Amino acid sequence: MNKIAVDTNILLYALDDFYPEKQIISIEIIADNPSFCSQSLSEFTNVCLRRWRFSKVKVAQIIKTYLQQCTYVPVTEAMMLKAIEIMTIYDFQLFDSVIIASALETGCTIFYSEDMSDGQIIEQQLKIINPFKA
Numbered sequence: 001m002n003k004i005a006v007d008t009n010i011l012l013y014a015l016d017d018f019y020p021e022k023q024i025i026s027i028e029i030i031a032d033n034p035s036f037c038s039q040s041l042s043e044f045t046n047v048c049l050r051r052w053r054f055s056k057v058k059v060a061q062i063i064k065t066y067l068q069q070c071t072y073v074p075v076t077e078a079m080m081l082k083a084i085e086i087m088t089i090y091d092f093q094l095f096d097s098v099i100i101a102s103a104l105e106t107g108c109t110i111f112y113s114e115d116m117s118d119g120q121i122i123e124q125q126l127k128i129i130n131p132f133k134a
Contacts, residue, residue: 004034005103007096007113008043010131011036011066015048022114025131029112035071037079037102039095073102090122100126 006029013019014026041063048054048062066072075098082104083097092100096116103111103126111128118130 002109003107004029004032004110004112005099005106005108005126006030006034006036006040006070007099007111007115008036008040008047009114010034010112011040011044012047013114015062022132029131030066030069033070034112035073035103035106035108036066037073037099038075039098039102041066041072043095071106073106075102076105079105086122090120092116 010026010029012026013022014030016023044066045059045063048059049056054062079098079101082101083094086092086100087094087097090097090100100111100122104123108126111122111126112131113128114130114132116128116130118128118133120128122128
């Protein structure tokens with residue numbers, strides 16, 4: 001069985017009624033206990049508080065739910081060093097590289113993201129899949 005990780009956009013779409021098709025797919029992915037890292041959690045929180053104007057109480061409740069339903073991965077120094085390597089080799093932004101490094105570190109083979117290159121394989125281990133691609 002493949003171990004999966006998710007990008008921040010999957011966590012966000014699970015809450016987004018404006019895109020019901022993406023919401024359903026994201027909820028199904030989250031039901032499979034994916035991993036996500038502290039970088040994704042920071043990005044998620046920022047969108048919820050600043051763009052969507054959720055209350056801090058609501059965001060806290062959602063985070064607690066995600067922590068119960070998913071595998072949380074704190075970013076370590078080793079992951080940051082790996083992220084720098086990924087950034088230079090694959091030409092990703094640092095923040096995306098941190099998220100990818102955490103997925104690699106936890107042994108994931110599938111990384112769901114709408115924002116990265118669908119089908120790209122990182123380090124012969126992690127395949128990026130856009131779950132919303134028709």
